[in-house]
Amino acid sequence: MYQYDDYDRALVFERVAQFRDQVERFMAGELSEEEFLPLRLQNGLYMQKHAYMLRVAIPYGTLSAGQMRTLASIASDYDRGYGHFTTRQNLQFNWIELHEVPDILERLAQVNMHAIQTSGNCVRNITTEAFAGVAADELIDPRPLAEILRQWSTINPEFLFLPRKFKIAICSAKQDRAAIMMHDIGLYLYPGRDGQMLLRVIVGGGLGRTPILGLQIREGLPWQHLLSYVEAVLRVYNRHGRRDNKYKARIKILVKALGIEAFAKEVEEEWQHLRDGPAQLTDAEYQRVAGAFVPPDYRTLAGTDLEFGTHLADNPAFARWVARNVQPHKVSGYTSVVLSTKPGPASPPGDVTGLQMLAVADWSERFGFGEIRIAHEQNIVLPDVPKSALYALWQLAQEQGLGAANAGLLTDIIACPGGDFCALANAKSIPIAQAIQARFDDLDYLHDLGDISLNISGCMNACGHHHIGNIGILGVDKNGSEWYQITLGGAQGKNSALGKVIGPSFSAAEVPNVIERIIGTFVRYREAEELFVDTVARIGLEPFKERVYPKALEVSA
């Protein structure tokens, strides 16, 4: 993991002091609500329905055991004993008192953490995939460049008041688990013929009101130009992005208005002024940062473990968990484990208690190298677990409610906090997730259905990424009551696609029945072991509509 030096530490502590002063001036009436708003947002602080919410940055989803323990202590000392992991690999505390925020930030700073730019119209947390550095299909470890980008974008004075928020993701594996097509800038890192690191630059992706997949503006950019190229994109966006309407202010609207060729030309022209200048990355800097991400001291383990094999054969529940929640590792004898935060109706997706956080921190040290990852799917990942330790870990995870064998299954629901917390939401998300989880509580059946992603957003800002769920559920407001619109066929990754709306929306009570009918249709038409998303692509929406809206069809017939 990246270790802070004196510069990094000075920055986070000075930032805490600066914000402490701003909070005091706001509370004393010297700063108006309007003046204070962007200051608190750029320190991660939102005003929600019931209280302030603090979003803590977890850069590219990587945490140490010590940092996780600090998050647990904040949950118990300043919140109601839990936190919520987000789709952008961050952590949100929901019940925060304004006057305590500087103390919370100070506690974070003591363990090299912060909440800087987790909100506001600026460059947000740089994200990558949860298995960076350990995935068997990884090409290059993306974390050093993610950290370099994090530093460069942190309090970069020219780009703190952009037209709108700006999200950058980087990935470098055969599978895209960082959803780079859905970001303002998506970076795909890959080796060139001579082994040199190259970047494919994608711009203008995003969900929200206008869901669009990103478009490529540059292929084969040598890594040394990463910062100058991103600077060129940001300067073009800062100068020319729309500011008259917040719903038209993301870079995707500018890219669409200019057309991708004209936008790319603007960026290239700007970049010609910057290339080969002081922003050009040096080998020394790459090596300095990459040195923090050297592989830990892996033991030499056999690819198979006898005892592990016995447990697999004897215990079907364990075997099922291994099949779903254990990922291949680049080092022989090791695996990466997904601890599901979706046990079912008992706990909302992404919510983790302080006690669970402490347990995870302990497991990361006992079974791994004290490192923890947060996945885009709101689950927790232990990246380095030997096969021989999986059985013991599984038992402990089950005791703590983190052992659900449902990674990638229908009940591994991605959901935003929704109307229970969020001031923007049109409708609740959590009760919908819980009702679906309650309806599909037969794990054997879920395993037979295979991979199905189900995403719920409580409004069109799309924090639950409903557009890219195989099944997407969007909360909408109709004359003051909560309704849910359903999309099918969305996907993330290399074959990213936006789901299509199947028809009129449903009341909350109808949603579990509708999902059941959709799944029933899938089972009826599925060929062999076909994935849900492939069946939808093959047969189209009609068979699903027929089953979900039978009466409407009778009328039109």
Next chain:
Amino acid sequence: MNNLLRMEAGGARIVLDDPWTLIRAPETGSSGEMLILPLAHWLESPSTHAVWLGPDDDVESLLPWLASLPLIALDFPTFRDGRAYSQAYLLRSRFGWKGELRAIGDVLRDQLSHMRQCGFDSFAVREDKSAEDALKGLAGMSVLYGRSVIEPRPLFRRR
């Protein structure tokens, strides 16, 4: 202008005798000496007056006049509009403007350090705010990871 801060050798100070008058709308009295005129108006008859640009104005249009202009001001219609930071960058780092670069409009204490880093060297603090209080916002933080007009080298070249 009143309520003005200016960077000078050794630090910033409150300027009490600034000779410039900001003319927002030229119709309402554009006579007198040492005026800061809107770009469109100034371009109609380039003069020894100074010029101010709004965020929609093109900084490139000043290129022929940079050798003779006495002062350029950039407007923040609201402090949440960040375009003037990029305009300042272009004027200083690309077009080589060495003269006074003044921030006008919604100029507030908590953004002054960003403005300073982007090359502004005078700051017309919003009239209802205390210039003395605003002085405290100029220093900002001791660490800049990236780069700026006044420090073109990113931290990794200084570390």
